[in-house]
Amino acid sequence: MANYLKIAVAIDFSEQSLKAFERASQLAIQYHATLLLVSVIDTKSFGAASAYDLKYAEALKKENSSKIEKLAKDALQAGVKEVESVVEAGLPKAILTQLPDVDLIVCGATGLNRMEKMLLGSVAEKVARHASCDVLIVR
Template identity: 55%
Template sequence: MIKHYQKIAVAIDFSKQSMKAFNRAILVAKDNGASIQLVNVIDTKSFGSVAAYDLEYAEQLKEESLKKMDGLKNEVVAAGVPIVEVVVKEGTAQEILTELPGVELIICGATGVTNIEKMVIGSVAEQIVRLATCDVQLVR
């Protein structure tokens, strides 16, 4: 049985892989008559210790992301998906994406990491697949 999704989240970090996921999300949303949440996460974990965490820098990144995300939102609407929400949050991508309320499908890029990094921390996509309570589609 093929599931028809009503609410789709797509992980956007502006990389080539995430833009492929973005394009796939538009197609899936149009096929299902679904809404899309464009989700960008400011990874505060990469800022280092709390003492080094610069609130102004995080806010600057958030403002830049919101501008880019608004441009993507316009593209989604122009492509024929009328209900689009932009979400820009601070935290870790896997936590933010897997805790979005009402999402039935998460689409994200399957970006590669080195084998050593994967053994130590695992890829974000892998962690999303493990933690998500909804369907996940990885795009190559």
């Protein structure tokens, strides 16, 4: 049986990602693992104006950092021994599949994208196919 030392959870603040956060927190407590909260600002979904993109990405990064900080406090109060966080701008699929020193990635089956809600989300599918560690997809 695997011994997970570092568990990453993908957070886009959708209902599914918050369920994944709850499950990842439970697993981090169970395995005495570090919980890594990962929020990726999807720059591909921005428009074409690059100056606007940079300002918008920075505003979202700041907003997501505040939200992630609250989730980190919640996880610590629930009994997780150590919580780290990363807020990045880029392509979620690429960033999540290239996390260093992670033993398990937990993500929701679908995210905020309406089309992704129809089936298994494209981010979850890409992570499941390309991650070098175990992946848990939460519904």
